[in-house]
Amino acid sequence: MDQVNLTAWEGRTDTQRGGVSEQLAAQLHATLGNPRDAAPVQGDVLPALWHWCAFPPATPMSELGADGHPYLGGFLPPVRLDRRMWAGGALQFGAPLRVGERLEKRSSIRSVLEKAGAAGPMVFVTVDHAIYGESGLAISERQDIVYLAIPDSYTPPKKRAMPSSSDVHTTRSTSETLLMRYSAVTFNAHRIHYDLPYTLNVEHYPGLVVHGPLQATLLMQTATAHKGRMPHHFDFRGVHPMFAGETLEIMATQDDPETLSMVTGTGGHQCMQATAIWEGTV
Numbered sequence: 001m002d003q004v005n006l007t008a009w010e011g012r013t014d015t016q017r018g019g020v021s022e023q024l025a026a027q028l029h030a031t032l033g034n035p036r037d038a039a040p041v042q043g044d045v046l047p048a049l050w051h052w053c054a055f056p057p058a059t060p061m062s063e064l065g066a067d068g069h070p071y072l073g074g075f076l077p078p079v080r081l082d083r084r085m086w087a088g089g090a091l092q093f094g095a096p097l098r099v100g101e102r103l104e105k106r107s108s109i110r111s112v113l114e115k116a117g118a119a120g121p122m123v124f125v126t127v128d129h130a131i132y133g134e135s136g137l138a139i140s141e142r143q144d145i146v147y148l149a150i151p152d153s154y155t156p157p158k159k160r161a162m163p164s165s166s167d168v169h170t171t172r173s174t175s176e177t178l179l180m181r182y183s184a185v186t187f188n189a190h191r192i193h194y195d196l197p198y199t200l201n202v203e204h205y206p207g208l209v210v211h212g213p214l215q216a217t218l219l220m221q222t223a224t225a226h227k228g229r230m231p232h233h234f235d236f237r238g239v240h241p242m243f244a245g246e247t248l249e250i251m252a253t254q255d256d257p258e259t260l261s262m263v264t265g266t267g268g269h270q271c272m273q274a275t276a277i278w279e280g281t282v
Contacts, residue, residue: 006112006123009077014107018055020046024185025099028053031181032217046097048230049217051131051139055105056187066202068189077112079123081147083203084190086212087124088237092140093230097133104132110142119155123147144237154204157240159269168226168252168262172218174210176244182214207243215242215264215272222250223260223276231260236274242266 020028022042028050029039040046059070072078097103110126124146131139179193191198192209199205216236224230242248246266253261258279264272 006077006079006114009109009125010112012075012109014075016055016105016107017103018105019101019103020050020054020097020099022099024053025050027181027185031178031185032221040099042100044099046099046101048093048220048224048234049091049213051097051103052213052217053185053187054103054131058187064189067198068191068195075107075109076125076127076145077109077123079125079147081121081123082150083148085146085148085238086143087146088144088212088235089216090142090233090235092233093138094140095133095135095138096230097131097138101133106130106132117148119151120149150203152204154206160239162249162263162265162268162270163251163253165253166251167254168222168250170222170250172248172250174242174244174246174248176208179208179210179214179244182211186211186213205241205243207245210242210244210246210248210271212236212238212272215248216274218248219250219262219264219272219274220276222252222262223274226252226260227276227278229278231276231278233277234274236272238272240269240271242271 025041026039033039057070063071065071067082067084069084107127107129110128113124115122115124124144127143127145129141129143130137131141183193188211192203192205193211194208196208199208219236220234223234242264249265251263251265255261258277260276262274262276263270
């Protein structure tokens with residue numbers, strides 16, 4: 001792999017403009033929200049992480065790869081590994097965003113790093129995003145993307161047991177309909193979330209893959225409901241795939257008055273780890 005060529009993408013920038021309209025907010029609420037609550041309307045505070053739907057990748061069909069992702073080599077480097085995953089990230093929240101507000105996302109590639117893992121070569125791309133609303137900077141975000149070769153068969157990572165106890169414990173179904181709706185509201189065409197024959201026969205997963213950002217959003221909802229307000233800092237990372245039809249468990253433990261450690265999991269093992277912090281500097 002041409003590492004010099006890949007590292008040449010470090011420092012590359014991109015700017016997008018977007019927003020979450022009242023109609024999109026209603027669709028997000030219908031997918032993720034509590035049906036007992038009203039959907040947010042024009043001018044209401046945007047729930048945390050809904051900004052991931054504000055900048056849809058409006059790539060023409062002719063510029064999508066076999067996996068449904070846009071071809072690489074524009075803003076993101078042309079990594080020659082076919083499996084892509086949003087592995088994790090971290091966010092700092094400032095002023096709230098609002099439904100209907102004009103937003104701007106300024107992105108830059110922080111680093112491109114090639115590693116040799118147990119399953120072969122891996123490339124890690126770290127992207128920084130700054131989300132601006134009409135009052136200025138609202139979110140500073142780090143996104144971690146990992147690229148790997150598609151294996152000949154599915155070999156799961158080592159399982160990590162769920163906590164033996166927690167202060168919060170809730171469950172959520174992961175139906176194919178939920179995955180389809182989340183792909184739709186994020187305009188995410190990655191086929192592992194909705195195309196079962198592709199998922200089984202090409203990427204060799206045992207089922208449709210539950211989106212990492214979807215799990216992170218459900219964790220953020222849990223944190224916000226537990227504390228009664230959005231955290232100042234939120235970070236997350238995937239540790240095991242989750243598949244459609246499995247019951248998603250969320251467990252959260254109050255480490256101290258301002259810190260909540262959380263996991264999603266299924267079948268007794270963890271799938272995503274996260275931390276929410278309400279006060280202090282991280």
